Amino acid sequence: MHYDIIIIGGAIVGSSVAYYLREEGFSGSIALVERDPQFSRAATTLSCASVRQQFSIPENILLSQFTLKLFRRLREEFGADADIGFREGGYLILAGENGLPILRANHEAQMAEGADIVLEDAEALVRRFPWLSVEGISAGAYGRSGEGWFDAHAMLMLFRKALRDKNIDFITADVTGIERQGDRVTSVSLDNGERLEAGTVVNAAGPNAGKVAAMAGLALPVEPRKRNVFVFEAREKYDDMPLLVDPSGIYVRPEGSVYITGGAEPEEGEGPAVPPTRPRLAAVRRGDLAGAGNPHSGLRGDQADGRLGRPLPLQHARPERGDRPASRGRQFPVRQRFSGHGLQ
Template sequence: MAGYDIVIIGGAIMGASAAYFLREEGFTGSIAVIERDPQFTGSSTTLSAASIRQQFSIPENIRLSRFTLDLFRNLKQRFGDDADIGFREKGYLILAGDEGLPILEANYAVQIHEGADVVLEKPDELRQRFSWLSTEGITAGTYGRSGEGWFDAHALLGLIRKALRSKNVDLIKDEVIAIERKGDRIVSVTLAEGGRIETRRVINAAGPNAGKVSALADINLPVEPRKRTIFVFEARDIYDDMPLMVDPGGVWVRPEGSVYIAGGAEHEHDELAADPNDFEPAWDLFEEVVWPALANRVPSFEAIKLTRAWAGHYDYNTLDQNAVIGPHPELSNFIFANGFSGHGLQQAPAVGKALAELIIHGSYKTIDCSTFGYQRIVEERPFRELNVI
């Protein structure tokens, strides 16, 4: 097989976005995107809850999501008049009790400074806004009035991958099983079926498998799969004004057409990496944690019917639950786009743009992602995102 200037390992939303923006930014060299599951049946992208928010604790995370928000609002100009990802701009509602209030207020200050359309409200204001809400144990909540919501992940990925077909990007169904280093450079990757491919640069966009991919190059990356289950249930009442609501304990819920989806609080149960081939929903989590929290927060949810569930995996950064973006400090042609710990889908277009700028221009232009660099992994210096859902 012929060599490539850039090999991208992983063809879901992160890898596809990197390839897309490389071409948009003017890269004319050869690009191969390697994806072992081009139907994306087990992909974090397609198994996620597909949401976007500005309610983060770190300014750079807010900026990454705001870039993607702008892309959502200009889909037709970029991808054509038929482009539609079903974006529902219904907001996030993040609730806190006494213990979580200082963090909520600090996060809110960051969000307002970054221009996010978020309000912080006390229990009486929240009850007035959302009649179905019980504020027992709640001290305050932040609500995103615009710029937050949910969308169709399959549709977004389909738009970007379709665009790649007209941009001279080779989409290869295969798996990378070896990476060859010579000195301070990656020189080739080896595919399970396609053999050895020489390359000038590798982008690791392998999602939950990013740690294993990095290990092929003798690089330690503390990213591993953590299973997350999404439950689908029916309820008597449909609250069309319900945003994606996050309870202080981490359980979240949002409407999805005539049903609701919910999840969260797995961090109380899973301390170890998940089997990346395990897609069995954690059914006991619903009865033990999710349903009691829902019934406490929305009284009518005491009577609901669980209809189905599915499970996927976060690309979980065990150091700080935050992204690792940019080149390895010593192996400069190995580039990370990993460890987003649940917010990778909403930030992928922005990360693709940032990496394209870095590769072509030698520096970040639109959003400075240097604070997400790998050096903090070497130094074991966490850069922690406090608002992980």
């Protein structure tokens, strides 16, 4: 079997690649290969499904703005019943005295791209959010619009449903090998015994993109890392609470009637994600979240331990420019997310 394009990885990146190839007029044959059709292990569906414009470089900001435009015309794009539960609650990134120069520099980059972000000192933040504790806080950057969170699974399903009418072959299998002839990738082998010849292979394997690249003899600095997301209940409820990021790196945001939290985890550690542990939850609670007044103070530990969220595997990679030997002529492009924000 021969395909003009084979996409390895059928979650949000792979599915959107297939979708926009068709939208841009590509009429060749496309295969979308996904080993986990329920997406139970996909970074897309395990993510916190947030979107923000508070980045330090224009490229990241512009990518988010592209997605936001899609959110604004979601029903026009995918139909009248399209709904991803987008809650435009904003991000509030806090900084102490040491982090203030970086916060200011990032804010300048965001303003240059037209992002609706305000930089406010501690006094102004308390006026905006009376529940906020600003002890040790010098300032915060708040996204008044164009930031928030949504239903990742619903977003993915919109793309997958739309692909059914775009002549895309869905293949449920695991890729076990990639063949090359010189600098060209020629075929993909699957665990069901099939061998698919390819004109172009797109690596959209998320945290496993490094493993897929290795099959083609390429070194790609992408690997899965263990990350935990905790779900907890608290006495305090703040209807206007954004996704709040403490200077320590710990984040917290509302999720319906509960909260989710995580962050400030060590960079080291390899392998698949593992179940969150009671000591890890205790470590997050000891983080002394500066903001939120704080919801951790009212945490019901027994219930929180019993309702731990699924672990979140994030990929950590550094972007590199330039073609790799087997990717010259865009014959083996990598569509890889960086810093855990690929979903947006």
